[in-house]
Amino acid sequence: MTDQADAGRTIGAAAASTGVTIRTLHHWDAIGLVCPTERTDAGYRIYTSADLARVHRVLIYRGLGVPLDEIKTVLDAPAADATSSLRRQRDELRERAVRLQQMADGMDRLIEARESGILLSADEQIEIFGEHWQPVWTTQAHERWGDTAQWAQYAERAADRTAEDWQQIADSVDALNADLATAYRAGVLPGSDEANALAERHRASIDTYFDCTPAMHICIARTYLTDPNYSIFFDSLAPVLTPWLSAIIHANASWSRMD
Missing domain, CATH: 1.10.1660.10 (Multidrug-efflux Transporter Regulator; Chain: A; Domain 2)
Known part of the structure; x- marks a missing residue:
């Protein structure tokens, strides 16, 4: 003692x-x-x-x-064994550091996406979405809907998208718009199978950005009628296309609720 x-x-x-x-x-x-x-x-x-x-x-x-169990091993082991254990722990720490950096980078992208709406330069946006596209639209959209759940979903999805992903989306939307204009000129009636199929394609295109239920689709269709930016764009595809598009969306939503 x-x-x-x-x-x-x-x-x-x-x-x-x-x-x-x-x-x-x-x-x-x-x-x-x-x-x-x-x-x-x-x-x-x-x-x-x-x-x-x-x-x-x-x-x-x-x-x-x-x-703690590894610490005991390191402290009690012979020097060679302790060094081997420390090297293993060092490698694990480096791997963890890489994962943490990747997570931090992902968080930066999400923050930027929530603030800007799209992680593309103005020139890239115009190149992908066409000459009619105005990069300021994303800023205006954030100012208008930035506090909504839909914008949060949009940002989460946008954070993981590359320029190639956006190009595929843009090509799909262009094809849809062309088919909408063709169907309208051909006199396709709202509520018909062909019109409902087009309306569903339209809803699916919005679903690319955020979850779009039939009820949400109707709300968006109403916006097309009240916001001149939308009507100008759709009417540029075919004269007076906007009210027809709104009509096929309403008819399809009504059919979906009865299905």
């Missing part, structure tokens, strides 16, 4: 000096990670300078994310 003043510190004093709680030191003692090696004449277990140094080594490894 050793005198406390010469041998070290009680668990309370050890906790205070290392910044570790008494409960944690008890736990480390129970699992054999750091065990006080001396006792006072009164039988109290105390931490020697070597024990306190081991506590600090544990804290270093724990701060690096090494699990």
Whole structure:
């Protein structure tokens, strides 16, 4: 047995000096990670300078994310084995750092998408969506709908899309618009099978950006009639196309609810 003043510190004093709680030191003692090696004449277990140094080594490894069982292996193993374990932990930390950086990059893209609506330059947008496209539209859309669940969905999907993805979407929309104009000129009636199929294609195209139910589709159709930007665009495909498009959307939504 050793005198406390010469041998070290009680668990309370050890906790205070290392910044570790008494409960944690008890736990480390129970699992054999750091065990006080001396006792006072009164039988109290105390931490020697070597024990306190081991506590600090544990804290270093724990701060690096090494699990407690691995820390014990490192501290108790021969030098060669300890080095091998540390190399393995280092490699895992580097892999984790790469994953965390990827997650941070993804978060940056999501933040940018929520603010801008699309992760393309103005020139790229015009090249993909055509000369009629105005990049300011995405800014206006954010100002108008930025607080909605639909915009949040749109941003989440936009964050993962490349220029090639947007090109495929744009090509699909162009084909749909051409088919809509052709059907309108051919006198296809709202509510007919052909008109309903086109309306469903139109709803699916919106579903690319955010979930679009038949009820939501009707709301969007009403916007086409009230917002001149939409009517100007659709009417440029075929004169007075906008009200016909709205009509086939309404008829298809009504049919969908009865189906």
